[in-house]
Amino acid sequence: MSEDLYKEIILDYYKNPRNYGTLENPDMKAMDTNPLCGDELEMQIKLGESDKIADIRFNGKGCAISMASASILTEMVQGKKIEDARQFNKEELLGAMGTPNLGPVRIKCALLPLKVLKLAIYSHLGKVLEGDDRNL
Amino acid sequence: MSEDLYKEIILDYYKNPRNYGTLENPDMKAMDTNPLCGDELEMQIKLGESDKIADIRFNGKGCAISMASASILTEMVQGKKIEDARQFNKEELLGAMGTPNLGPVRIKCALLPLKVLKLAIYSHLGKVLEGDDRNL
Amino acid sequence: MIKGSLTLDPKIIRQDFPIFQQAVAKPLVYLDSAATSQRPSKVIDAEMEYYQKYNSNVHRGVYRISVEATEAYERAREKVARFINARSPKEIIFVRSTTEAINLISQTWGRTNIQTGDNVLLTEMEHHSNIVPWMMLCKEKGASLRYLEVDDDGFLSLDQLDSSLDNRSKLLAFTHASNVLGTINPAKEMIRRAHDKGALVVLDSAQTTPHMTTDVRDLDCDFMAFSGHKMLGPTGIGILYAREEILDRMEPFLYGGDMIKEVHKDSARWNDLPWKFEAGTPNIAGAIGLGAAIDYINGLGIDQIRAHERAITSRALDMVQSIPGITVYGPKDPDKRAGLISFNIKGVHAHDTASILDTHNVCIRAGHHCAQPLMEKLGVPATTRASFYVYNNNEDIDMLIHGIEAVKGVFKL
């Protein structure tokens, strides 16, 4: 891992998080912790017409990587159908963050928001995580 | 350890054990196992006048070392006062067997009879093993 | 295959094992691999490399060497999973030994699932590690312990298995191969029959996973336990395998760091599998060493290892049995036994046999082999046992035979 992990984009999203906060009466929500550091992250979603994500917010405390990842992720899935959001994969997210090689420890920080998003969607659908999503 | 562990004396006592058997109504007795091999050994003692060991027998199954040791030990303490038998030490026994360097594993075979003898005496005296005897 | 010729070449293999390269007056004849195996350089080197190049704690470190240690530790888990054909590395829990693995099962799954009036079925050929945990559990719970008998040829009866299982039989726990008789039990068939009656199965594979293909999906066992130190790996590392859905429902065993997601003053949430069962700093070097042992075994080929041991065992059986005054225990057919032979010399205690063999540099085990109920059944206090692995060769057997003759000489038999 090198210092340019902390690219402008990460620092910018960290210092100016998008979609940070809470929603009133969200249709879906979920929370999880990163056991490595104890960081907590919550996602809340309001659905719009044809099961599209109308509004999404996250809150919690975390490192620059997880906070930036949460911001970027919420921006990317906003307006998507929940089925498409369910299928959203980690490569896309890491690509958007510009950090493909995080290593096995820090990648958990980057993927926590995705895991929480999926937890929210799966539990909304009355399912438990399946396939690759179980290894997030 | 070398082959001459199995000196004539050991083999002789093994093949022709002295004081092997049981006593009727012994005044003291005790039994213990060698956890290494599962061998069991019992000692029985009848007391005579002025608390001397009038008769002593051992029984059980064991290797040449432990059987010879039991035979030799019973011969050595026969006629001794129980207090003297209680103080009998392992160096004397190993000396008589002619096997001072048994190594930490086989020495347990050689000392099992002494441990059982002491268990019998201590419990007769209403005591638990003390001092070096605890490490037999 | 020509009798006496071997699938693997022990001369070459022995070069991989430093202990056989020591300059000593007499060559080491190591016939106690069922107790613990020797370790090849690759295993020792893997541990050293960890200590010398990326020594650090796992899981929580952000810095490079800690990431490397975490990856190596988890890679070892994946190797174990593939080696026994588990569905996922989540089903592989690192413990100290077979013994700890079985205790883990009895103290978590057992405490929750065994109730008063239930029964647990064992066999008469179990190792103490697969007896005493169940004995104590049954005592605590008011459940009963049953034992499948061993017949005169060293086999279990499948009929008796069926008749011993009833609707209160919650568990069958048995060894894949006896560490005394060598008997290889028909595990797959036994597991099928136990499942038919609704019992779960613990397979003690301490004596088989090192020596022959172990496929947990084909066997369909619910739990399996084995030790790294018997399969060319380091001491202090063992494996509990269990099906994921069972592990998911099980309570943790030990509590502390790494097995938690969250701890508050009066509550805690457990970590995901497999870490939920690995509290505290694990034996990192040990796991990495075990991974290297599996690589080494895979390099030789587990089927080749089995064939090699079968050939050695067959030859040893023939030669030992032909000595007058010797009793050999267990199956006579080398296809039905693992690579070990237990025997006694008439008139000589097992310990004395082992001591005299030692003077010939032949390392052989004497005692009850942690299988006292089986000793009671056989009616002997102890046996001597020679056990084989990849590095043993025909000369080792010759030395054993030579040693047995020497024992008879000392005892003038």
Next chain:
Amino acid sequence: MIKGSLTLDPKIIRQDFPIFQQAVAKPLVYLDSAATSQRPSKVIDAEMEYYQKYNSNVHRGVYRISVEATEAYERAREKVARFINARSPKEIIFVRSTTEAINLISQTWGRTNIQTGDNVLLTEMEHHSNIVPWMMLCKEKGASLRYLEVDDDGFLSLDQLDSSLDNRSKLLAFTHASNVLGTINPAKEMIRRAHDKGALVVLDSAQTTPHMTTDVRDLDCDFMAFSGHKMLGPTGIGILYAREEILDRMEPFLYGGDMIKEVHKDSARWNDLPWKFEAGTPNIAGAIGLGAAIDYINGLGIDQIRAHERAITSRALDMVQSIPGITVYGPKDPDKRAGLISFNIKGVHAHDTASILDTHNVCIRAGHHCAQPLMEKLGVPATTRASFYVYNNNEDIDMLIHGIEAVKGVFKL
């Protein structure tokens, strides 16, 4: 002592540690010894020597190398006993880690001695290993858990200790030094007060036994737990110390080979101490390695080690605290703290600090350090922690400071 001069010469000491001799572009700045220490060649060599020269199982072997292994294993136990001034090697139980040791106490002594309505007293600065086992025991038994508070300077109050103990207090379990704050607790005095109220005491000495004199007779603790891997020893080996009369009365923890004297189909008799608590094949290489680690520590002198770490810590405290925007947790007086410093940079998450330090080859830990209740008390999700041992020198501290400046640069602070 002149400020900045060190009792031990780390330049010489580092030559004993292979990891510092690796040819790498940037020197390794290892500041995470509180998680796990590095290992000197002597320790690695002792393990290798076992594997290469007398590799075999312990206790039951009659042959030479097994006798050697048994002697080496038991000699390691004697070294541990002397190192902590135990009355006898019987009081030393080999386990995997501090975590296993504490679980052993809670699951054996605890299950027998803690009843409904009793209470167990901990402190807010405990490691999860010394919290969760007691939490689960209290839940199982209907007992309650109490916590001594940590004050703003990182200290416990002895008055609060007295007022928290009542006649239902069966146990006080606390750490000799906090792995986050560094606070060295007045263990002897705390133990005396707990004993006055009739409570037994578990001392978690994971962070002190490696770094300063630990005398169980002087401390008068009833139980003590620590890990080999934090004191220059191998992974996978740890120590439970307990007074002999307590161990004598305790039920075993794990059941199986070696911990028994006799097993029959429906009963068993336990082995003598210490083996009653060591079921199955132990981590033989690990114990032998730990023995070598103790020899190495004794060679340097434990008081010299403490003095060295005190000097390093004092310098680091001064330098870190003088950086604007940094919060340091725990006591300010280096005499009252162990060799570690936890801190946070305002506006930067601990993980990011550690990641950026890593790019400078500075190994530092970030997270909750398995002490989440303490994190809640401090009101932070995580801290970064630098911890020191014999091989650290002033340049390591300079590199740390340099790295912190770099973090501030990246975050434009």
